[in-house]
Structure formats: structure tokens, C-alpha cells
Amino acid sequence: MEPAFWHQRWHDQQIGFHQGKPTPLLLKHWPSLGIAPGSCVFVPLAGKTLDMDWFAAQGLQVLGVELSRVAVEQFFTEQGLTPQVEESRYGRHYRSGPIELICGDAFALDEAALSGCDAVFDRAALIALPPELRRRYVRDLYARLPSRCRGLLITLEYPEHEKDGPPFCVREDEVRKLFGHDWEVATLERRDILDQQPIFIAEGVTALETVVYRLQRMGGTPTA
Numbered sequence: 001m002e003p004a005f006w007h008q009r010w011h012d013q014q015i016g017f018h019q020g021k022p023t024p025l026l027l028k029h030w031p032s033l034g035i036a037p038g039s040c041v042f043v044p045l046a047g048k049t050l051d052m053d054w055f056a057a058q059g060l061q062v063l064g065v066e067l068s069r070v071a072v073e074q075f076f077t078e079q080g081l082t083p084q085v086e087e088s089r090y091g092r093h094y095r096s097g098p099i100e101l102i103c104g105d106a107f108a109l110d111e112a113a114l115s116g117c118d119a120v121f122d123r124a125a126l127i128a129l130p131p132e133l134r135r136r137y138v139r140d141l142y143a144r145l146p147s148r149c150r151g152l153l154i155t156l157e158y159p160e161h162e163k164d165g166p167p168f169c170v171r172e173d174e175v176r177k178l179f180g181h182d183w184e185v186a187t188l189e190r191r192d193i194l195d196q197q198p199i200f201i202a203e204g205v206t207a208l209e210t211v212v213y214r215l216q217r218m219g220g221t222p223t224a
Ligand SMILES: C[S@@+](CC[C@H](N)C(=O)[O-])C[C@H]1O[C@@H](n2cnc3c(N)ncnc32)[C@H](O)[C@@H]1O
Pocket: 006, 007, 017, 018, 019, 044, 045, 046, 047, 048, 049, 065, 066, 067, 068, 071, 104, 105, 106, 107, 123, 124, 125, 128, 166
């Protein structure tokens, strides 16, 4: 997916992935990670997700990264927030209270940019990328997160021949292969969601599951 693809989606407001409330599986599983208040959560490929708002309400700091300026500015406008804006080599930083959203390319973030992150939340991010980019995303971006990091990853699985991505089908064996060497991966939940996704049904998809994984950087401190 080239940047132009996403810029066009935001320009046309073709943002069916955006949810009008925080991700229910986030609310269910985040507490099990035991992330302390005041910690910083990295939200890659953030869009204007209300998950960022939810993290802030839990007393967490948020660092999001998003390509589209439309998305970033809509996030703050819709939250009734007036961010401070500043440029850096990573892009344009928008800050309001505990939320900082960088309008820029996630692949350009280096270890220095991510050094304050204690956790990561990946929903509709890994699965927004085609196979080769997924490998780069985990190999390069996830590898720059500090060794104390842990987090949640949410994926979708469906018969691949029935639909083109995004969102892409990313099966458990691929998740384990992608994260395998550097991250401990635990499957927390697998849920059939086809009947809640009429758009997939309309496209001819006959089976759809969402899977929640806990990610723990190897060498980090595991929780119960
Ligand atoms: C499917 S959307 C998901 C947004 C958000 N995670 C959510 O749950 O609503 C993927 C987002 O990633 C952004 N994106 C794609 N490639 C990116 C990149 N290289 N760096 C930063 N953002 C990117 C797109 O503009 C789009 O808003």
C-alpha cells in the first residue's frame, strides 16, 4: 500500500476501518498486560482511532503515528482538542495533554523516537499492510521498540481467495514467524465475527475470525 492509497482514502473519507468507539477487545484484554499508569503506549498506523482517547483516560501517555494529516487533524478536532504543533525530522507532531500524534511515516521512526514507549497496541495496522511490507514493518519498526515493551496485536483471518486486502488475512503461523525471534507471542482469544461484519459478507467472505495476541519483547519482564 503506497502512501497515495491512504491519502486518497482519507481524502474521500473511505474509512470503514474507523470505529465510533474504542476497540472492545482492547478494553477486555489490556488490563491483563499490567501496564502501569503513566506508561507510554505506541499506536502505529493510528488513523483517528478512539483507542488513543481510551488510553489517555486510563492515565497512559500515547505516541501515535499516522501518514494522513486529514486523519490527525480530524482526531483532535473531533475530540475538541487544540494541539500544539511542531516539526521534527519524523514529521509534524501534534500534542495535547497525554496524546502525541506524529503525522509522518511510521517506517521513518528510529530508536530515539520510540525510546519512551513501554507498550504497543496494533489494531488494523499490521493487517493494513501487504505481505512484504508486513515483514519490513515487524523487522524494522517493532525492532526499534525498547526491550521492556509488551502489547496487544489484533488480526483478522478469512479465506484469502475470497477478498483482496486491506484488511489482509494474517494467519497465526505468519504472526509467529514474523515476531518469532524477538517477541514472545501468546494467543489470548480467537473469535468468529462474521455475523457482525455485513461488508465482508457482501463481498462474499464465508468465514471471518479476529485473533488477539499478547506480545512481549524477549528479554522483557513477562506478566501473569
Ligand atoms: C486501516 S487504517 C487503521 C487505523 C487505526 N489503527 C484504526 O484502528 O482505526 C491504517 C492507517 O495506517 C495509515 N498508514 C498507512 N501506512 C502508514 C505509514 N507508513 N506510516 C504511518 N501511517 C500509515 C493509514 O493512513 C491509515 O490511517
